[in-house]
Amino acid sequence: MPRTECVNCDTGFMTRKETDVPVTVRGKEYLVPIEALVCENCGFVELEPKETAEIMRRAADCYRQDHGYLTSTELRARRQRLGMTQKDFADWLKVGVASVKRWEMGQIQDECMDELIRLKTDPEVAEETARKVRELTSAQAPKLLWREPWRFQTTTQGVPVIPERTPAQPHVQQSRQAEYCYIA
Numbered sequence: 001m002p003r004t005e006c007v008n009c010d011t012g013f014m015t016r017k018e019t020d021v022p023v024t025v026r027g028k029e030y031l032v033p034i035e036a037l038v039c040e041n042c043g044f045v046e047l048e049p050k051e052t053a054e055i056m057r058r059a060a061d062c063y064r065q066d067h068g069y070l071t072s073t074e075l076r077a078r079r080q081r082l083g084m085t086q087k088d089f090a091d092w093l094k095v096g097v098a099s100v101k102r103w104e105m106g107q108i109q110d111e112c113m114d115e116l117i118r119l120k121t122d123p124e125v126a127e128e129t130a131r132k133v134r135e136l137t138s139a140q141a142p143k144l145l146w147r148e149p150w151r152f153q154t155t156t157q158g159v160p161v162i163p164e165r166t167p168a169q170p171h172v173q174q175s176r177q178a179e180y181c182y183i184a
């Protein structure tokens with residue numbers, strides 16, 4: 001294979017080797033290691049479009065790791081663990097399939113989307129979220145009863161239920177009903 005001359009310095013020759021390419025992601029520079037054509041003389045790096053895409057993906061993953069987001073590799077692994085195609089996964093998250101493809105190619109997902117993905121791909125996160133929601137709603141339930149006691153009754157589990165009929169004079173019955181709700 002004929003040796004290629006460097007287009008940058010015109011004197012050195014290009015050799016395939018491992019090199020670090022600096023890439024800036026959202027204002028932060030990352031050195032991404034990749035095997036590419038490098039000039040022996042001036043260090044100029046020549047990248048194929050495929051290599052450029054790979055570098056961008058790796059740099060985005062460095063940023064994601066720094067900020068606690070799921071990386072493109074993790075995203076793909078989570079999707080595959082659910083046995084879903086990119087289209088299935090997009091439907092599951094209620095986003096377009098193009099978004100799923102872009103995230104796996106390297107585009108960084110929003111923080112709220114990262115959280116939704118964890119919620120819909122990790123049973124432990126889903127269970128922890130359910131536990132928190134239960135905790136919050138049960139902490140709020142007595143306050144709801146106190147504020148609008150004539151509108152709520154509770155089941156034996158303490159869940160507010162809406163009565164079939166609203167009392168004709170709610171304000172008159174408020175104190176008596178409130179007392180009843182707390183006892184119940």
Ligand SMILES: [Zn+2]
Nearest residue numbers: 006009039042
């Ligand atoms: Zn050169």
